[in-house]
Amino acid sequence: xxxxxxxxxxxxxxxxxxxxxxxxxxxxxxxxxxxxxxxxxxxxxxxxxxxxxxxxxxxxxxxxxxxxxxxxxxxxxxxxxxxxxxxxxxxxxxxxxxxxxxxxxxxxxxxxxxxxxxxxxxxxxxxxxxxxxxxxxxxxxxxxxxxxxxxxxxxxxxxxxxxxxxxxxxxxxxxxxxxxxxxxxxxxxxxxx
Ligand SMILES: *[C@@H]1O[C@H](CO)[C@@H](O)[C@H](O)[C@H]1NC(C)=O
Ligand SMILES: *[C@@H]1O[C@H](CO)[C@@H](O)[C@H](O)[C@H]1NC(C)=O
Numbered sequence: 001x002x003x004x005x006x007x008x009x010x011x012x013x014x015x016x017x018x019x020x021x022x023x024x025x026x027x028x029x030x031x032x033x034x035x036x037x038x039x040x041x042x043x044x045x046x047x048x049x050x051x052x053x054x055x056x057x058x059x060x061x062x063x064x065x066x067x068x069x070x071x072x073x074x075x076x077x078x079x080x081x082x083x084x085x086x087x088x089x090x091x092x093x094x095x096x097x098x099x100x101x102x103x104x105x106x107x108x109x110x111x112x113x114x115x116x117x118x119x120x121x122x123x124x125x126x127x128x129x130x131x132x133x134x135x136x137x138x139x140x141x142x143x144x145x146x147x148x149x150x151x152x153x154x155x156x157x158x159x160x161x162x163x164x165x166x167x168x169x170x171x172x173x174x175x176x177x178x179x180x181x182x183x184x185x186x187x188x189x190x191x192x193x
Contacts, residue, residue, distance in 0.1 A: 054185075080111040090104060095183060116145075124136045137163060
């Protein structure tokens, strides 16, 4: 009986979710379609520059990034090859952790280099305030152990539909011993409509 109840509950939830998705999908599809039709005629691309700070607590309390996977060799290699972490890191206007939050960096990174540190970054910058609230940018790229890195912006949503660009990362703080915090300054140049 208990199992049946669970099955019914799940079926109801799926049915509800599908109905909700169905309604909003139609409106959304129409809006996206109209947006695409406008592109060739009167939409011009523009360049937007963004500047913010990324805060990660990778050790200690209140983690914003969690290690979810590692290989048997990971801890034997200085390059941490095989390590995978998932993050939900605040993005703030200023460099202080208490500075106003403007979004989150959600995604994962994996240590993908065997002989030298090579980190695959797969993340979305999700904006939660200001003129870009509700829009997101998708980053897919590689950084090394160096303090500076460049990653491609390969797309986006909302005002950043069909976006492309470059994200420059500048490691401002990386403290394994005392705080377990990393602070990265980001400068983005984005081409979008
Ligand atoms: C962790 O979060 C709690 C509750 O929000 C807070 O009181 C504490 O100061 C935080 N600790 C750190 C190290 O940020
Ligand atoms: C961002 O947008 C959401 C959804 O539209 C809204 O609920 C929220 O209040 C907005 N936040 C800010 C800071 O404007």
